Amino acid sequence: MWEYTDKVKKYFTEPVNVGEVENPDGVGEVGSLACGDALKLTFKLDEKGRIADAKFQTFGCASAIASSSALTEMIKGMTLEQASKITNKDIAAFLGGLPPEKMHCSVMGEQALTAAIRNYQGLEPLPSEEGEVVCECFGVTDKEIEKVARNNNLHTVEEITNFTKAGGGCGKCVDKIEELLAKIWSTAAPTQAAPIQPPKKKLTNIQKMKLIEETLEREVRPALKADGGGIELIDIAGDVVQVSLRGTCSSCAASQATLSQFVQTKLREFVTPELVVEEVKP
Amino acid sequence: MSHHKVVYLDNNATSQTAPEVVAAMLPFFGELYGNPSSMHTFGGQVKAHLDQARQRVADLLGCSPEEIIFTSCGTESDNTAIMAALRSFPGKRHVVTTRVEHPAVLNFCQDLARRGHEVTFLPVDRQGNLDLNQVEDSIRDDTALVSVMWANNETGVIFPVEQIAAMAKAKGAVFHTDAVQAVGKVPISLKDTQIDMLALSGHKLHTPKGVGVLYVRKGTPFVAYVMGGHQEHGRRAGTENVPYIVGLGRACELARQRMVDENTRVKGLRDRLEEGLLKVEATMVNGDPNRRLPNTSSVSFEYVEGESILLMLSDLGICASSGSACTSGSLEPSHVLRAMGVPFTAAHGSIRFSLSYYSTGEEIDHVLKHMPGIIERLRKISPFWQKYKTSKACATPGYVEP
Structure with missing residues (x-):
């Protein structure tokens, strides 16, 4: 039995704005019968460009119906620019939260809204359709997964499944999702890195070397491995750490960026903030 | 609410617990707390109730009381049966089961497949029935076990397990059936069949949760899954769950009447x-x-x-x-x-x-x-209903099976 909030129950048992707007300005259709849930969102603008009316039709569980109905309430009176900023998190928050396994219902709302606005603009339903399909069971692309992962700070396959359904069918794509997550969060590291802490006390050379090797092993290698590359520690002279890249990384044009932005950030975070990373050719 | x-x-x-079952159990939560394995009369008197329960289960299944092993649940019975068959025939690596089994059998068999056993998962037709020719063809000389449920928990479809048991026997394989849904609803007389092992669950028969049975036909090779003390003739160790076993005995008696x-x-x-x-x-x-x-x-x-x-x-x-x-x-x-x-x-x-x-x-x-x-x-509310009503063209075909 799912634990639904009273607001979810209310919007499920007494949904508002059910149906289709007549002569809609925007129509967004996402999901399918095969997937187990689907949503058709229609809206009409007033002369000032605000959403005058919005209606929904949903095939799905209680939280899918509640998320859809809530969405129509939220967007009424908004300009399209305001509406386009609504995310799945806003829908879930409006409802007082959703069970983790049901977050994909709020994502479906966000996608239908995006599709409806793009429809009004004369564009293809979803920009994510340009991506590569990762989960064949539910037709989820890498772009969709990346967007949802970044917006909701998702780090595990289970979370991705809860939010997008990807990986929840045959399970064949679980490894691919794992790789994708490693890639998403390794490149995001520079902007998301924790504030650099000053070292508690000065490290001895031996301690520093040990800590650098440990950090490379724990924080850096797994992320590089996901891209098919590796890293070798060559030498440590004072605060200069010389490394050499192996495999895919060594021939990669972005390797310089990988080094300065990622390895250095990690070493500064976990060892000492003075470190400078240099790449040497093997 | x-x-x-x-x-x-x-x-x-x-299932809803039967008041008669709960009443039969109550003394064993209180004054009758003895261990049936004890040598003193206080414990020994409990053993008589255990024996009576065993007899009542045997009466419902049409078998001998010595063929009844009490377990903790249907899943334990299913797991034990499959393991016992595989350990008894270490040279045989093949198992036959169906795609519609309860997870207690299905997930166990999927795990076996990952661990190097060969498992045939038999398909069913649109009505949920097995093709008996296909069942027979799937059983081989190296088949250790055939496990087919008696009745499906989701649809209620009944499989001809007595016929399939005979097919398994003819090729020297052990036959096990998950009869959790069938017991009490279809007449069963195990002595008239070639079924080697059968699992049942108490809480589908109006007892509280926490008791099951594995029937093992006399002469069927068996290796215990839960090992320890000598309880259940060494076939399932662990001090007997007396209140629940007594309750199950009463439930089986009621099931016969009902x-x-x-x-x-x-x-x-x-x-x-x-x-x-x-x-x-x-x-x-x-x-x-x-x-x-x-x-x-x-x-x-x-x-x-x-x-x-x-x-x-x-x-x-x-x-x-x-x-x-x-x-x-x-x-x-x-x-x-x-x-x-x-x-x-x-x-x-x-x-x-x-x-x-x-x-x-x-x-x-x-x-x-x-x-x-x-x-x-x-x-x-559904976007598909209107489409269906206007065009009747939205109806999707069956699943495309992998």
Whole structure:
């Protein structure tokens, strides 16, 4: 039995704005019968460009119906620019939260809204359709997964499944999702890195070397491995750490960026903030 | 919670506890706490109750009491049976089972397949039936075990296990059946069959949860799964769960008395329920109507989703189950309906009603009164219903099986 909030129950048992707007300005259709849930969102603008009316039709569980109905309430009176900023998190928050396994219902709302606005603009339903399909069971692309992962700070396959359904069918794509997550969060590291802490006390050379090797092993290698590359520690002279890249990384044009932005950030975070990373050719 | 009286139509999930069973159990939670293995009279008197329970189970199954092993649940019985067969024939690496088994067998067999055993998962047809020629062809010289459920928990479809047991025997394989749903609902006389092992579960027979049985035919090679003390003749270690075993004995006695009622009155209620529900447009029954348990009905309401139906029923006090993806938490609809090739439009909107001795005509009336309105409300919200109504072209074909 799912634990639904009273607001979810209310919007499920007494949904508002059910149906289709007549002569809609925007129509967004996402999901399918095969997937187990689907949503058709229609809206009409007033002369000032605000959403005058919005209606929904949903095939799905209680939280899918509640998320859809809530969405129509939220967007009424908004300009399209305001509406386009609504995310799945806003829908879930409006409802007082959703069970983790049901977050994909709020994502479906966000996608239908995006599709409806793009429809009004004369564009293809979803920009994510340009991506590569990762989960064949539910037709989820890498772009969709990346967007949802970044917006909701998702780090595990289970979370991705809860939010997008990807990986929840045959399970064949679980490894691919794992790789994708490693890639998403390794490149995001520079902007998301924790504030650099000053070292508690000065490290001895031996301690520093040990800590650098440990950090490379724990924080850096797994992320590089996901891209098919590796890293070798060559030498440590004072605060200069010389490394050499192996495999895919060594021939990669972005390797310089990988080094300065990622390895250095990690070493500064976990060892000492003075470190400078240099790449040497093997 | 709803203010409605509970209408419990989910007996295949777990059954209402029988007051007679609870009454029989109570002394063993209190004054009769002795260990049946003890040498003193105080403990020894408990053993007599254990023996009586064993006899009552044997009477229901048509076998000898020595062939009954008490376990903690149906799943333990199933797991034990499969392990016992494989350990008894270490040279045989092949197992035959079906795609519609309960997870207690299915997941165990999938794990075996990952660990180097060869497992044949037999398909079923649109009605949920096995092809007996295919079953026979699948059993080989290196087949250690054939495990086929007696009746399906979701659709109630009954498999001809007695025939399949004979096929397994002819090729030297052990035959096991998960009879958790069948016991008490179909007449069983194990001594007249070639079934080697059978699993049953107490809480489907109106006991509280926590007791099961594994039947092992005399002469069947057996290796214990739970090892330790000498209880159950060394075939299942662990101090006996006396109150529950006594309760199960009483439950089996009641089941024997109620078998006729199950197959006449209860079946009549189920049929009336189904007939009424089928009056709702675009509705279908899943599973062969001629080979089904008397208490089970799997009905699909096309273009609506099962969880939504269940929640609306729940508000009216009505308890049922669904094979929809949303209720399982697995994101895909029930493996049983998928194996049968039930269309998407119907699989997600499937509802299982499972009745029992305690079901009444008023309860069925209550469901029949409210169900059409619930389906209508949800179809008004569904984007597919309108399409179906206007074009009739939206109907999707069956699942494309991998």
